[in-house]
Structures are given as structure tokens and as C-alpha cells.
Amino acid sequence: MTRYTGIIEHFRNRLPLAPDAKAISLGEGATPLIKLDKLVRAEGLEAELYVKFEGLNPTGSFKDRGMTMAVTQAVYEGSRAIICASTGNTSAAAAAYAARAGIVAFVLIPEGKIALGKLAQAIVHGAVVIQIRGNFDDGMRLVKEVAKTAPVTIVNSINPYRLQGQKTAAFEIVEALGRAPDFHCIPVGNAGNITAHWIGYSECAGIGTEACLHCQGDCAFLGVASTRKRPRMVGYQAAGSAPFLRGGPVANPETIATAIRIGDPQSWAPAWIVREESDGWFDELEDQEILATQRLLAEKEGVFCEPASAASLSGALRDLHSGKIPAGSTVVCTLTGNGLKDPDIILKDGLRGLVQVDAEQGVVERALLERLA
Numbered sequence: 001m002t003r004y005t006g007i008i009e010h011f012r013n014r015l016p017l018a019p020d021a022k023a024i025s026l027g028e029g030a031t032p033l034i035k036l037d038k039l040v041r042a043e044g045l046e047a048e049l050y051v052k053f054e055g056l057n058p059t060g061s062f063k064d065r066g067m068t069m070a071v072t073q074a075v076y077e078g079s080r081a082i083i084c085a086s087t088g089n090t091s092a093a094a095a096a097y098a099a100r101a102g103i104v105a106f107v108l109i110p111e112g113k114i115a116l117g118k119l120a121q122a123i124v125h126g127a128v129v130i131q132i133r134g135n136f137d138d139g140m141r142l143v144k145e146v147a148k149t150a151p152v153t154i155v156n157s158i159n160p161y162r163l164q165g166q167k168t169a170a171f172e173i174v175e176a177l178g179r180a181p182d183f184h185c186i187p188v189g190n191a192g193n194i195t196a197h198w199i200g201y202s203e204c205a206g207i208g209t210e211a212c213l214h215c216q217g218d219c220a221f222l223g224v225a226s227t228r229k230r231p232r233m234v235g236y237q238a239a240g241s242a243p244f245l246r247g248g249p250v251a252n253p254e255t256i257a258t259a260i261r262i263g264d265p266q267s268w269a270p271a272w273i274v275r276e277e278s279d280g281w282f283d284e285l286e287d288q289e290i291l292a293t294q295r296l297l298a299e300k301e302g303v304f305c306e307p308a309s310a311a312s313l314s315g316a317l318r319d320l321h322s323g324k325i326p327a328g329s330t331v332v333c334t335l336t337g338n339g340l341k342d343p344d345i346i347l348k349d350g351l352r353g354l355v356q357v358d359a360e361q362g363v364v365e366r367a368l369l370e371r372l373a
């Protein structure tokens, strides 16, 4: 068995890199596809339900798949610095891959509203963290303006190499299931990832797609995993931050799911193409539903994802209950990020279940036996 060294080496023949481009990798990808039989039974549902746990990537989110590509290409082109706007996970990934490459990362983050773990990551990897008095959308606008003149490469998902890297998650799902699922449910912020998955599934099916910005609809079928079918793509947003449900930008997006607190999605047009081509839909969830699903998944299946990630499963469960996703379907939900990024969200509810006792054997034993009764 050869050592796994990340998506670029694993999927090299399906990625648009020059043969002599040296991969900047942290071993991203190859994340587990976890089947949720226990949760499905507890909910009284009938489905083959999986989560693709992208929180197990090196920096704890799917952004690593895109960042290994964007940074590899930036270094290949001779760039000495990268820049991004971020709600947290893009900056964490940019900081780590820039450190690995020995180049500078500038990250623009919104004031407050960033999960502490993500901020710590940007700092520990030595990124230049610029906190702006504004939200993600302001940061994105500034990055585009600054990059017009400054010698920096943008590594937000408007960089086409990002989506090319992220499409590999779809390859892995098709390889694991032996076919595409019936439905793929995914949280939507900028809508880069839903677009990337559609590109990936389409390539597996040997179909070019209008949504593929890089190849302009000329994706070659490159073998390995193949499937004739593509899934219906379902994108879930937080109700306070749901431009795809409102039909246009939202001025002041608000949600506890900070990773999808985005009012002006950068992949607006491609995401609508994905919805159309896949016969999918967009829907929205209240913050309380998202948090309840985050807890449910952690308690019932041992998987701890961040709030934004729980939106996909929360929506899938609701649509399975209503029959919008028919019984018996094979459903994959992307869990975009790791729960450890944002422990505050759990702990601010108090230390639920914590038992405080004297440091004596008898007292501790009694505490155990009471709870086993």
C-alpha cells in the first residue's frame, strides 16, 4: 500500500495542473463516509443516509481540498503572497497551506462573529490577520479591489482552482458507494462547494457542465470512478442568511452558523445552474433547528460537526420526514467543518450533564450507579 499524500497526487490526472507543478499538500481528502443507521432508525425513517465528514481534513474543513490546489498553482505561477476574505475556515486553510509553502497569507475577517478556533488557526500559522469593521461581504469586496494592484493571489472560491480541488469530494463519494447518491445535501454560503460537487459528479458521469467555470463545459471523462447518474443537489441556508431563498443579496445576514453568514454569494449564477441541471432545490433552516441537529448527531452517532455543517443533515432529515426526499433514497450530507472549531456554541448553553462531587470513591460510585439504574 502506498502512502496517501492528498488529493493532488491521488487525483492528479483529473486536475488542471501543469505536470511539473509541485503539490503543496497536508494530506487532505480521503475523508470518511459515515452511515447513520442508528439515527435513521431513531427518527423512524427509511433511507440510506450518509455523512461525508469533511471536518476531518487537516485544518478541519473542506476548504483544504480547494486550498491545496489554489496554493499549489499560486506557487507554480511564482506568487509570493495569497489573500482571502473569510468567515473563518478559508483563513485557517489559507494560513496553514501558506505556511507549508513558505509564502505570506493575508486574511480579512469580520469583526466578532468568527469562531475562536478558526481565529486561533490563522494566528498560529502566522497569517497576517486583518480584522475589518464589516461583514464577510465587505471583506470580499475589499479583497477584489486590493488584488487589482497588490501582488497577491486571491484564494477565495472565485479562484477556479479552489472548486477544482473541492470537486474531488464527489469523486470519493462515487468511489465509496460505487455510484452517485440519489440526493446530495449541502450547506450553502458562497455556493462554491455545491458548484464544485456538481462539477465532480458531472465528470464522473462523463458530462460537461455549464457550472464548470474552469473548463467552460469541456470536462473530459478521465476514468476511475464512473456513474451514469448524478444526484439531485439540495442546498440549505440559515434563515437569517438565505439569499437563495430571497432571490437576491441579503444586506445584513445573521446566523449562529457563522461559516454560512454570507449575504452576497460569489457563486450565485453557477449555483442556480446546479439547481436547474440537477433538478434540486434550496431551502432554509432556523438557527434552533441547526443547533438541535448538531446535538442529535453528536449524541446519537458520535460525530461532532460545526453548526453550519449541521444545516445539511437538518434539512435532509426534515425533507425525509416530509417525503420530499422519498423513503428508500440514498442520501449523502456534507459535514463541512469540525465541531471543535466552535466549542463556545456548545458551552454557552452551560455545562449540561456535568456532575460535581467530592473526591471520594463511594461518592463517585454512587454517581455512576444512579445513572445506570
Ligand SMILES: *Cc1c(COP(=O)(O)O)cnc(C)c1O
Pocket (backbone or CB within 6 Å): 061, 062, 063, 089, 090, 157, 187, 188, 189, 190, 191, 192, 193, 194, 259, 260, 306, 308, 309, 336, 337, 338
Ligand atoms: C465555507 C463553509 C461553508 C460554505 O461553503 P460555500 O462554498 O461558501 O457555500 C459551509 N460550512 C463550512 C463549515 C464552511 O467552512
